[in-house]
Amino acid sequence: MQMVLPPRVSERQFQKALDAFAGVVGKQWVLATDEDRGTFMDIYAAGDADQHVPSAAVGPQSVEEVQAIVRIANEYKVPLWPISRGKNLGYGAAAPRMSGTVVLDLGRVNRILDVNERFGYCLIEPGVGFFDLFNYLQENKIKLWMSIPANAWGSVAGNALERGYGYTPYGDNTRNICGLEVVLPTGDLVRTGNGAMANSATWQLFKWGYGPGWDQLFCQSNFGIVTKMGMWLMPEPEATLGLNIQLPNPDDVGWAVDELSPLRLNGVIQQSPSIGNSLRFVASATQRSQWYNGDGALPDDVLADILKKAGYGWWTINLRLYGYDEVNEAHARIIKDAFARHTKQEFQVVKWHRGEPIENSGAGVPSTLALQMINWRGGRGGHLGFSPVLPPTSEHVLKQFHSTKKRYEEIGVDYYGSFTLMERSVTNVNLMVYDRDDAALTAKVRALFKALVADAAKKGYSEYRTHLSYMDDVALTFDFNKHALLRLNEAVKDALDPNGILAPGKQGVWPRALRTERA
Amino acid sequence: MRATMKAPLPGCMAKFALIVAAGACFVAAAMAGSRDDSAQKIVDGKKLFHARCGYCHLAGGTGTIMLGRRLGKDRSLLEERTDLNVEYIKKITRVGINGMPPHNRIELPDSELDLIATYLTRPASARGADTAAAKGGTP
Numbered sequence: 001m002q003m004v005l006p007p008r009v010s011e012r013q014f015q016k017a018l019d020a021f022a023g024v025v026g027k028q029w030v031l032a033t034d035e036d037r038g039t040f041m042d043i044y045a046a047g048d049a050d051q052h053v054p055s056a057a058v059g060p061q062s063v064e065e066v067q068a069i070v071r072i073a074n075e076y077k078v079p080l081w082p083i084s085r086g087k088n089l090g091y092g093a094a095a096p097r098m099s100g101t102v103v104l105d106l107g108r109v110n111r112i113l114d115v116n117e118r119f120g121y122c123l124i125e126p127g128v129g130f131f132d133l134f135n136y137l138q139e140n141k142i143k144l145w146m147s148i149p150a151n152a153w154g155s156v157a158g159n160a161l162e163r164g165y166g167y168t169p170y171g172d173n174t175r176n177i178c179g180l181e182v183v184l185p186t187g188d189l190v191r192t193g194n195g196a197m198a199n200s201a202t203w204q205l206f207k208w209g210y211g212p213g214w215d216q217l218f219c220q221s222n223f224g225i226v227t228k229m230g231m232w233l234m235p236e237p238e239a240t241l242g243l244n245i246q247l248p249n250p251d252d253v254g255w256a257v258d259e260l261s262p263l264r265l266n267g268v269i270q271q272s273p274s275i276g277n278s279l280r281f282v283a284s285a286t287q288r289s290q291w292y293n294g295d296g297a298l299p300d301d302v303l304a305d306i307l308k309k310a311g312y313g314w315w316t317i318n319l320r321l322y323g324y325d326e327v328n329e330a331h332a333r334i335i336k337d338a339f340a341r342h343t344k345q346e347f348q349v350v351k352w353h354r355g356e357p358i359e360n361s362g363a364g365v366p367s368t369l370a371l372q373m374i375n376w377r378g379g380r381g382g383h384l385g386f387s388p389v390l391p392p393t394s395e396h397v398l399k400q401f402h403s404t405k406k407r408y409e410e411i412g413v414d415y416y417g418s419f420t421l422m423e424r425s426v427t428n429v430n431l432m433v434y435d436r437d438d439a440a441l442t443a444k445v446r447a448l449f450k451a452l453v454a455d456a457a458k459k460g461y462s463e464y465r466t467h468l469s470y471m472d473d474v475a476l477t478f479d480f481n482k483h484a485l486l487r488l489n490e491a492v493k494d495a496l497d498p499n500g501i502l503a504p505g506k507q508g509v510w511p512r513a514l515r516t517e518r519a
Numbered sequence: 520m521r522a523t524m525k526a527p528l529p530g531c532m533a534k535f536a537l538i539v540a541a542g543a544c545f546v547a548a549a550m551a552g553s554r555d556d557s558a559q560k561i562v563d564g565k566k567l568f569h570a571r572c573g574y575c576h577l578a579g580g581t582g583t584i585m586l587g588r589r590l591g592k593d594r595s596l597l598e599e600r601t602d603l604n605v606e607y608i609k610k611i612t613r614v615g616i617n618g619m620p621p622h623n624r625i626e627l628p629d630s631e632l633d634l635i636a637t638y639l640t641r642p643a644s645a646r647g648a649d650t651a652a653a654k655g656g657t658p
Contacts, residue, residue, distance in 0.1 A: 031624055035613055039623035043615065059625035085626070093620070105625045131574060153574060287588075368574050368581045374618050375585055381618045 003037075004053045006079050006100035007514060014055065017076035017102075021058045024068040029108070032056035040086065040103045042095040042468065044374070044382030046434060046449075047442035052095040052468050054081065057103040063183065063227045069104060070225070071187040073501040079514075080104040081503050082225045084126035084158030089151060089371070090385045090431075091162070092468035097505035098517055109227060114204075117142050120233050121178060121204040126157045126226060130366040137233075138358075144233035147171045148364030151371055157229040161219050163465055165420070165427075166364050169270035169322055170234040172422065177215050179203040181228035185497035192218075195230075204230035220465065222503035223496050240362040241321040241328040242350035243335060246278070246313030247343065253315055253401060253419060254394030257426060259338040260319075261392040264421050268331045271362075273319045276418035278312035279303065283376040283416070283433065284369070285310075296412040313345070320362035325353075376414070379435035384445060386430045386452045388461035392421060397428070403455060404430055411448040413441070427464055453477065472519040475508020490515075557637070561645055564638025567631050568598070575619070585618055597639055608636040 005014055022030045031037075032055070040054045060066045073080050079101040086094030086105060094103055110127030115137070122144075124133065130152035137144055147166030149159055160173040170176055179193040193209040194200040207215065218224050247256060253275055263269045279298075282291075291306050292298060298306075307314065319335065321328040336347060352361040359365055374381030390396045397419055408415040408430075416431040430452065432445045449470060453463070457477035466474045478485050489509045493500075500511025510518050568576075575582035576597050587595035594600060612632055615621040622632075 028628070029625065036624060039613060039621040043620040057623065057625065086623070089620075094623070105623070107626050366574075369584075371575075371581050371618065372584060375588070379617065380615075 002053075003034075004055055004099040006055060006077075006102070007098075007517065008077050009100070013076050014078065017072060017078040018056060018058075020072040020076070021069055021102075024065050024072070025058060025060050029059040029061075030056065031059070040094045040105075043093045044089055044384070045092075045095075045436065046382060046384050046432070046445045047436070047439060048446065048469050049095070051099065052092060052097060053099040054094075054096055054103045055100045057105050059105045059108050061108040063109070063181070063189065066104070066106070066109070066183050066225055066227055067187045067189060070183055070185065070501070073102070074186065074499045077499055077501065078102055079501050079504050080225075081506075082106060084155030084161070085129055085153075087151075087154030088158065088162060089153070090383045090467065091465065095468060097468045097471060097503065098514070101504065104225065106225075106227070112136055113228065115140075115142055115144070115233075116204070117144055119205060120144055120235050121230060122233055123179075123204060123228060123230050124157055125228055126155055128156050129154065130156055130159075130364075134364070134366050143236040145170070145236055146233060146364040146366075147173055147176065148366050149173075151368055152364075152366030153368050153371075156231065157226060160229065160231065161221075161226060163219060165272065167271055167274065167318075167320070168234055168362065168364055170232065171272045173231075174216070174219055176232040177219075177229060178205070178207045178232055179228075179230035180215055180218055180226050182214075182218055182224035182226050184224050185499070185502040189227075190214075190224075191228075193230075204232075217492075220507050222506040222509055223492065225502070236354065236363070237322045237324075238354055239323070239325045239328060240352045241325075241332050242352075242362055243317075243319040243321070243332060243347040244350065245317050245339065245343075245345055245347045247275075247315040247317065247345060248313045250314050250401070250405075251398060252313075252343070254398040255342045256315070256317065256339075257392055257397045257419065257421065258394045259342070260335075260421055263335060263338065264392070265423050268334055269319060269421075270322055271320055272420050272422050273317055274418050274420045275315050275317050277314060277416065278307055278310075278316045279414065279416055280373060280418070280431075281312060281316065282306055282310050283373040285372075287378055288376050288414070289378060297409040298414045322362065373416075373431075374433055376433045377435040377438065377441070379437050382434055382436045382442075384432045384434075384449060384467055385465075386432070386449055386456075387464050387466075388428050388452075388456040389464050390419075390426045390428055390461055392424065392426045397426060400428055400456075400459070400461065404428070404452060407448060407451055407455065411444050411451070413444055413448050428461075469519075471505060472508045557641075558645070560634055560637045561641045564634035564636070564641075565598075568635045568638050571622075571627055571631065572597070572635065582619060589617070600639070601643070603639050605636040605640050608632075608639055 018030055037054055040057050042049045042052050058069060060069055081096035081101040082104040083094050085107050106126040108127055109125045111125045112128055114123040130148050133156050134146055147168045147170045149164045149166050160177055163174040165171050165173055179195045181191045183189055192214045194206050195203040196209055218226055256275055292302050321331050374383050390400055405415045413432055418429050420427045434441045434445050453473050463474045475486055493509050494512050497511055500513040504511055504514045583595045609632055612622050
């Protein structure tokens with residue numbers, strides 16, 4: 001692998017910086033061999049891993065070490081790309097936006113500092129994974145539930161900072177953040193919210209603090225390195241009631257959104273149900289070659305045949321109600337009545353009561369099983385997700401569904417989409433699954449992604465999160481008043497990070513000295 | 520390796536005011552008692568394998584399912600394989616294979632990977648014995 005130095009940095013200067021890093025963390029935790037660099041590449045890249053090549057990685061174990069590294073980075077103008085555990089799969093994993101950047105791996109900053117069952121929160125460091133916190137809660141019989149994303153290999157804090165989500169009533173992970181500790185690009189250390197008071201009794205209890213609120217400024221951001229995060233956790237409910245249903249027709253997603261949206265808004269449904277095309281289940285259990293060997297997108301009649309044989313409808317919906325039995329039953333009746341106006345399909349009902357095995361409860365239980373779908377095309381699988389946010393109406397959802405599916409078919413990629421219903425929006429995750437070594441297919445995927453960004457922007461839909469390679473494209477779709485938001489972000493960036501050393505280009509925000517690197 | 524330490528915490532209401540290095544406590548315990556004998560290395564390696572690789576490579580995991588599809592069910596559980604060698608395990612862990620991503624030396628240092636490889640390539644005479652040792656029995 002070719003060594004790529006950071007812009008503005010000579011080989012000698014770079015080596016001096018690495019030596020200084022080693023002086024802080026020890027030689028063992030400064031990784032700069034070809035093999036090491038390979039482990040921090042975008043492991044699921046769609047043919048563009050060479051656009052995001054790290055020059056090295058450094059692994060501190062404490063906040064003080066993070067501060068020392070940041071100061072050294074300023075001295076040598078060496079850019080840093082902080083990662084929590086580097087499992088941002090489908091969005092670039094551990095790789096930096098700009099080649100030559102040194103990965104600052106916080107995986108060893110991994111303490112669970114506090115769990116408060118009475119008030120439902122934890123205080124954690126960025127290296128704490130979903131499995132770690134889950135195991136801790138289980139082993140200590142703490143009746144708090146986590147919100148966990150489909151693939152749970154990553155960091156609890158990292159996922160919340162990237163605005164990931166799970167499927168419990170606490171599923172909007174970034175909303176659960178309550179208080180951060182942050183190393184600023186100069187090496188200074190701040191605590192947000194009430195943590196700004198040195199002896200605060202309410203850091204994890206009250207989000208807003210006093211004056212401007214800063215928690216969200218460190219989400220999807222290159223303004224600081226989060227070293228501690230307060231996070232609210234959900235008290236274990238007395239009971240849950242799951243409602244699972246298959247809908248047979250592609251256009252069923254429209255009325256389903258119209259029926260579910262008001263129930264999500266008024267609180268009958270407290271979590272964010274996902275309406276996903278059932279190909280995701282087939283792709284997790286089988287490979288495409290078992291069903292079809294043709295080029296281009298999977299034809300509708302082939303898909304219909306696959307779904308019939310596998311026993312699925314076109315869409316699968318998994319809803320879950322949380323709370324008390326009587327309330328759950330009443331809410332389930334309301335949902336069933338709403339669906340009965342459109343379909344004869346019946347819900348499969350799954351009930352859980354406190355004390356029964358957690359696996360059937362609808363609690364967040366970490367798993368990596370979702371990763372199986374990358375095996376759909378065989379070989380070295382990978383995936384990429386295009387995820388615009390829409391108004392929660394059939395008009396918008398059907399228009400977006402059909403235009404996206406058409407684009408997939410035009411370019412020749414299997415359509416693989418879902419619509420997750422938030423209170424006032426729908427997040428439309430469109431996955432592209434590929435064999436990383438199939439250059440023709442990954443070229444199609446990249447073309448498809450660019451087309452989808454442009455299509456969505458024309459309709460006024462923005463992405464909620466995106467892969468490294470498209471951060472500039474998506475940032476430029478926020479174009480009110482000639483990209484005033486980007487000007488504001490970059491003004492803040494220059495004020496906080498005068499040497500431009502922290503995550504240049506993240507979310508399209510570049511420091512003054514490196515704006516020529518913008519795609 | 521740190522297992523516990525007191526950090527500044529907000530207020531006095533923390534019922535579970537504790538510090539845990541996630542995923543590392545058992546390692547600290549295992550390593551602290553480590554003796555330079557192969558039986559103990561196998562015990563340590565097993566604990567590490569379950570903690571670091573178990574997400575995917577225990578029964579029902581993604582890696583086990585994928586290996587089952589590719590190589591057959593009888594070769595899907597890494598713990599039961601007898602055809603693995605140390606160098607192969609180390610290489611695959613660092614570079615990945617098919618859907619399995621590579622693992623870096625921060626999340627999995629060489630010292631830990633060595634123990635995992637020792638466990639997965641343990642001799643036939645140690646198969647089953649590691650379980651007894653892990654439970655406190657005589658290997």
